[in-house]
Amino acid sequence: MxxxxxxxxxxxxxxxxxxxxxxxxxxxxxxxxxxxxxxxxxxxxxxxxxxxxxxxxxxxxxxxxxxxxxxxxxxxxxxxxxxxxxxxxxxxxxxxxxxxxxxxxxxxxxxxxxxxxxxxxxxxxxxxxxxxxxxxxxxxxWDNAQLQIMQGLVRTQFANSSYINEYCETPISSSYDPDEAASTCIQIYHAAEAYHNYYGYLSAWKEVVQTGNGSSEPAKRPQGYAVINDDTTVTQAWIEQSNVTALYEQHKIIVNNVSMAVPHPGLIQAASDGVNGILQPAELAGLGSYTIRASVASPVIHSLCVTMTEAQLKPFVFELWDNVTLPVNLTIWPKQLSYANPYLGGTPFDDIFGWGPEYGDGKYPPVFGKVPIDYNTIINNTLDMPYGRDSIYLLGKGGPKDSAGNVVESSNYALCQLKVGQTPSCSTLFTASASGAELVARCEDPSDAMSYGSNHPGALGGNDTISLAWPDVATQWANSLALNEGLFDGNGSNARLLTQLILTEPTLNPDLPSAAEALAVMAGCTVLQSAIDAPFTELLNYTSHPTLKPRSYGSGYGSGYGNSSSYYGSYQSFPAMVRAREYASGPxxxxxxxxxxxxxxxxxxxxxxxxxxxxxxxxxxxxxxxxxxxxxxxxxxxxxxxxxxxxxxxxxxxxxxxxxxxxxxxxxxxxxxxxxxxxxxxxxxxxxxxxxxxxxxxxxxxxxxxxxxxxxxxxxxxx
Structure with a gap:
């Protein structure tokens, strides 16, 4: 007993x-x-x-x-x-x-x-x-946020168009259409993503107008919008904001200059990679969720639109040049253009756009075949240009009236520049649950200890990180949206809406997005696509091997997945604050x-x-x-x-x-x-x-x- x-x-x-x-x-x-x-x-x-x-x-x-x-x-x-x-x-x-x-x-x-x-x-x-x-x-x-050194798989350099085309999903194989199968697929992808994102952005503006909450202050205007993987909402942040009125007083022309930071989409792959041990919502019968704030460099798209008159456009439009035989044969454009003087002898807008040899090699101004008619746009891409251009350019013309209904004679042209770099002033926030996920760029917050610059003093930004590869991706994007149809007076609906957003006054319209903002949002899908499987640092330093193949480039690029050609790459580490909802004891x-x-x-x-x-x-x-x-x-x-x-x-x-x-x-x-x-x-x-x-x-x-x-x-x- x-x-x-x-x-x-x-x-x-x-x-x-x-x-x-x-x-x-x-x-x-x-x-x-x-x-x-x-x-x-x-x-x-x-x-x-x-x-x-x-x-x-x-x-x-x-x-x-x-x-x-x-x-x-x-x-x-x-x-x-x-x-x-x-x-x-x-x-x-x-x-x-x-x-x-x-x-x-x-x-x-x-x-x-x-x-x-x-x-x-x-x-x-x-x-x-x-x-x-x-x-x-x-x-x-929910646990308390814990600092964790995460790893993400890097497989390609940023904006590798060959890599992007290779993994575009299409039933038309390259053997069936060896020349255009990949580009056709990726253009369809860009069109679908760009229009969907742009429509969501315009819907946000519609709500702003209906509620009367419009503002001319850049910080109070709707953020960039996108969707990736069909279930992840992407919020993109306006950074390095410029004051339109102040720029007008400085240059005496209307300059619409915006920069939109894009969260790094590689964090989505890293979060689900078993090497990081983060419990996924599906593993908890759909009840789990987690939040990651990662210290990674964020891509940023710079969109600059300058409102001009037709006279100011003369250096940039081939048919307006002296001694040009008209009409211009646009079917072979721009093969008939000679680039004996690619800097065009200097223009009044060189300092605004950063053109000229003093700004570096390849800083060439664009040349367009003709002046677009009302509500049309034309694209100047990198075809037949000396290698090194870091931007693509769009020329658009608004209608006979501006957005306020005032008659406009000739000062409603816009010459727009798009280029992409990276910024150290942001961190990427990723939140996932069974109902969906959200990817957010958190930028220019002095108290953010997870911004890339806070963890990497001296990190590069601005013009030092501009990608020379992105214009190839952007060219296919522009073609997919018919932004070059103005070359033949195509009268596309996308071009019509875009040209209606051209600024004709030296201030932002509180009830409408500007053309530069709209272009940045539309092009945001190309930045997201370019950053998938790309490095998490600000240095795009894999140019010797743009795509990391298994075993081909030595053991240093092995990913530990054996001989399977479906898995390759090199893991890159980065710090992150991870907060997860999982099973635990305690009240x-x-x-x-x-x-x-x-x-x-x-x-x-x-x-x-x-x-x-x-x-x-x-x-x-x-x-x-x-x-x-x-x-x-x-x-x-x-x-x-x-x-x-x-x-x-x-x-x-x-x-x-x-x-x-x-x-x-x-x-x-x-x-x-x-x-x-x-x-x-x-x-x-x-x-x-x-x-x-x-x-x-x-x-x-x-x-x-x-x-x-x-x-x-x-x-x-x-x-």
Whole structure:
């Protein structure tokens, strides 16, 4: 019997201690509790509840046994004996509801050391499973953001048009159409993405107009909008904002100059890569989510539109040049153009656009075949130009009226430049859940410790990072949107809307996007596409091997995926703050902290009982057990102290009568009330908490000779 109770006490103490430690440390279980982990959420909950119930039941068992040993010791030749109220304390543990039904027990024993201990134990028995459920059972929780060095797979340089074309999905293979299959596919992709993003951006402007929240301040205008992978919304930020009015006062022409930072889409691949160990929403039955703020360089698209008159356009339009045979043969344009003087001898706009040898090699101004008619646009691309141009150019003409309805004669042409670089002033924020994901560029925030510049002092930006490869990607984009149809007076709807946004006043229209803003949003899809699988740093330093093939360029480019040609590349590390929602122990609501005392009390009471059992040298049969007590009581002589209790049970002071176990000739054991006269003379004083604690801490003396109970209801075994 003793060994059984000792093992039960060890079990209860161990698991109550384990649950307490787990609730305090609040461990996160990661992939251990997931769809593919060692446990599912339901099995983890079942396991927690089962262990809590077993701990609760074992605690109740050992505490009742503990009370039985204390009362047996008191009843056997102890000066104070034991009262009926104290014997009834065990019912508080077994039937906690009796606490509210038996006021006499609370009156005569409830404020004693064991009475308070029994009350606390009863409270623990009632609430332990609920406390374990609230504080230990794994539940979906957000953790605090943790700094993590993540890795992303780099497979190509930024804006590698060959790589982009190769992975465009089309049923028309290169063997069927070797010359145009890839370019046709990628142009369809660009058209679909650009129009979708542009429409979303215009819808945001429609809402701004309807609510009357339009503004001429660049920071208060709608951000760039895009969608990638069909389920990830991309928010692009306006940076390095220029004041149109201030530029007009400086140059005396209308300059619409914007820069739009694009979040790095490579973070999407890195977040789902198993090497980073981030639990995906699908692994938690669609209930998981996470947020990553990465310190990576962000691509940025620079869009510059200058409003001009036809006279100011003369250096840039072939048919306006002197001694040109008209009409211009546009079917072979621009093959008939000679670039003997690619800098055009200098123009009044060189400093605005950055043209001329003083700005670097390849900084050539554009030349267009003709002047577009109303609501049409023409593209000047890099065909037949010396290599090195970093921009593409668009020439558009608005209608006879501006956006305000005023008649405009000739000052409604716009010459626009688009080029792409990277900026260190941003971080990329990626949030994913089962309902969708969001990729956001967070820029120009001095308090952002995760901006690329904060973690890489001296990082390059501006013109030092302009991509010479992007114009090839942008040319296919422009063709896909029919932006060059103005060469043949195509009257495309996209060109019409775009030219209606040309600024004709030296200020931003609070109710309309500008042409430069619209172009940047439309071209944003090319930047996202160019950055997929591209480096996370500001240095596009893989030009010797634009695409990283498996084994072809040595082991340094291996990705650890064996011989499969579907996986290749080189991992690149970057710091990120990761905050995930996964299964963890600990409270999810503030009120659940109120359950901590239950776990603490249960462990401390378990520990107290275990120490008592370990240091107890003797073990008594528990005479408080109902069957033992019945046998003992029926074989005890009647007592006047219990007169009148036969039918209705004890009442009042009868609960306070002290009882002692006596033996008659080593054969018969019985209960006998202590002489009340002793109490009147002072020989029997009321017990105090000090007496209870002293008795509890003192070892029981070894019994010898006639003191040993060999029979009866209180048989005692030597310890």
């Amino acid at each position: 003793f060994i059984t109770f000792l093992l039960t006490s060890v079990f209860s103490t161990f698991f109550s201690g384990l649950f307490l430690v787990v609730s305090i440390r609040k461990p996160r279980y990661g992939k251990m509790i997931s769809s593919d982990g060692s446990l599912t959420a339901s099995s983890a909950a079942l396991l927690t509840t089962a262990l809590a119930k077993l701990t609760e039941a074992s605690f109740a068992t050992v505490f009742v046994a503990f009370l039985g040993q204390i009362f047996a010791h008191r009843a056997y030749k102890h000066v104070h004996g034991v009262t009926l109220a104290e014997l009834s304390l065990r019912s508080w543990i077994v039937l906690p509801g009796k606490i509210f039904m038996e006021s006499e027990i609370a009156r005569f024993a409830g404020f004693s050391f064991l009475g308070v201990g029994s009350l606390l134990a009863a409270l623990c028995v009632v609430l332990y499973t609920q406390a374990a459920t609230a504080l230990v059972q794994p539940q979906l929780q 999810t609501q503030k009120y659940q902290n109120a359950f901590y005392p239950i776990l603490i009390l249960t462990f401390l009471l378990n520990l107290m009982v275990l120490l008592f059992l370990l240091f107890q040298r003797h073990w008594y049969n528990d005479f408080t057990d109902p069957t033992h007590l019945f046998s003992l009581a029926i074989n005890s002589p009647p007592s006047k102290e219990m007169a009148g209790s036969c039918g209705g049970g004890p009442v009042g002071r009868q609960f306070e009568v002290s009882w002692q176990l006596n033996v008659d000739g080593d054969e018969h054991v019985y209960l006998e009330a202590l002489d009340r006269v002793h109490a009147e003379t002072g020989a029997l004083r009321r017990r105090s908490w000090k007496d209870d604690v002293s008795m509890l801490m003192s070892p029981v003396k070894r019994l010898t000779g006639s003191e040993r109970f060999e029979g009866g209801s209180t048989r005692r075994a030597g310890g």
